[in-house]
Amino acid sequence: MPVLKNPKHEAFAQGVFSGQSYRESYIAAGYAAKPSTADAAASRLMKDVKSGVADRVAELQAQAVARVSVATAETVEKITGELQAAFDLAKEQKQPNYMVLAATAKAKLNGLIVEKSEATILHKHEDRVKRREEILARRREERAADGAGARMH
Numbered sequence: 627m628p629v630l631k632n633p634k635h636e637a638f639a640q641g642v643f644s645g646q647s648y649r650e651s652y653i654a655a656g657y658a659a660k661p662s663t664a665d666a667a668a669s670r671l672m673k674d675v676k677s678g679v680a681d682r683v684a685e686l687q688a689q690a691v692a693r694v695s696v697a698t699a700e701t702v703e704k705i706t707g708e709l710q711a712a713f714d715l716a717k718e719q720k721q722p723n724y725m726v727l728a729a730t731a732k733a734k735l736n737g738l739i740v741e742k743s744e745a746t747i748l749h750k751h752e753d754r755v756k757r758r759e760e761i762l763a764r765r766r767e768e769r770a771a772d773g774a775g776a777r778m779h
Contacts, residue, residue, distance in 0.1 A: 630682055638671060639682040643690075648672060706732055 630636040634655045641651025648668035652659060659667050672680050709732040716724035733739045 630678055632677070635671070635677050635679050636682070638668070639679045639686065642672070642679075642683050643686040702735060705735055709735070 630639060634657060637655035638651045638657075641654050642648060646654065649661065649664040652664050652668035652671065653661075657664070657667065671677055672683075709728050713725055713728035713732070716722070716728060730739065734741075
């Protein structure tokens with residue numbers, strides 16, 4: 627999608643994309659609005675399909691994600707190459723410990739190895755949630771039993 631034909635719409639879309647609030651973007655785009663009505667007017671403009679503003683913001687965000695993805699991939703590729711060079715040097719020098727370190731770092735960088743502590747944290751959280759649910763269930767049962775016992779007497 628090219629730049630919006632309406633300069634105010636484009637300015638508004640750019641403002642929203644850059645992180646400004648709808649109100650700030652609306653006013654900065656040159657729309658005359660009281661602060662009390664700017665929120666509603668900006669929201670209407672975002673929802674107005676004909677204006678193309680929401681699509682333009684989505685396009686700008688997609689372009690930014692693509693740029694970051696390319697930069698990240700290039701960085702990972704560069705570091706992977708450097709680690710391969712370190713591995714090769716360690717192999718040439720007959721230093722297996724450094725070969726293992728380089729290979730491990732490469733695997734971690736490329737997502738092939740996940741630190742055990744990361745997985746453990748999830749299990750600990752899940753265990754806490756499960757224990758909490760068990761405790762609450764026991765308390766409900768106890769209250770229900772106490773309530774039933776009180777009615778019998």
